[in-house]
Amino acid sequence: MSTFSFGDVEFLKLYTNFSDIEMQFIASFLKRFSNLKFLAIPRSSWNDCRSFPQSNVSTSYWESQNLEFVPHLKIVEISLSPGNALELVKYFIKNGEMKYLFVPFSEKLWSSDELIGMIQDLKKDKATARPVVVFKQETLIRSS
Numbered sequence: 001m002s003t004f005s006f007g008d009v010e011f012l013k014l015y016t017n018f019s020d021i022e023m024q025f026i027a028s029f030l031k032r033f034s035n036l037k038f039l040a041i042p043r044s045s046w047n048d049c050r051s052f053p054q055s056n057v058s059t060s061y062w063e064s065q066n067l068e069f070v071p072h073l074k075i076v077e078i079s080l081s082p083g084n085a086l087e088l089v090k091y092f093i094k095n096g097e098m099k100y101l102f103v104p105f106s107e108k109l110w111s112s113d114e115l116i117g118m119i120q121d122l123k124k125d126k127a128t129a130r131p132v133v134v135f136k137q138e139t140l141i142r143s144s
Contacts, residue, residue, distance in 0.1 A: 006033045013040040018084040023057045027065045036069035041088070042104065043079035057084045062091035070096050077102040080110070086118060093122060 012033060016022045073096050078089050080103045089103060105115060
């Protein structure tokens with residue numbers, strides 16, 4: 001069985017709800033990319049991600065995936081959702097050399113105290129030469 005490689009791809013945007021099964025798919029899919037410079041993983045807007053099973057796929061799980069592209073990343077944007085997304089953000093902070101990490105969040109999913117706690121937790125994982133981490137509130141556009 002042959003495997004596909006996307007070594008020439010430098011930009012990738014995936015929409016997800018960060019459920020457990022999606023995390024396994026995303027890890028397997030990302031292994032096919034070796035040269036990504038920009039990765040965006042926004043939360044899918046078609047459904048509320050709180051209704052999907054989340055178990056906090058650990059940072060060690062992501063480290064075990066040996067994702068080749070991580071040292072090449074320059075910019076990462078990952079929506080901050082409860083559970084799995086937070087561990088992926090921690091993995092990129094710990095292992096990546098990117099310049100910017102954008103973390104959109106929704107006040108609908110987080111209380112102020114939870115958000116402050118997560119920001120402090122992420123700052124602990126961030127070394128001095130690590131990325132500029134920018135938190136921004138998501139603007140949800142609803143169609144009528």
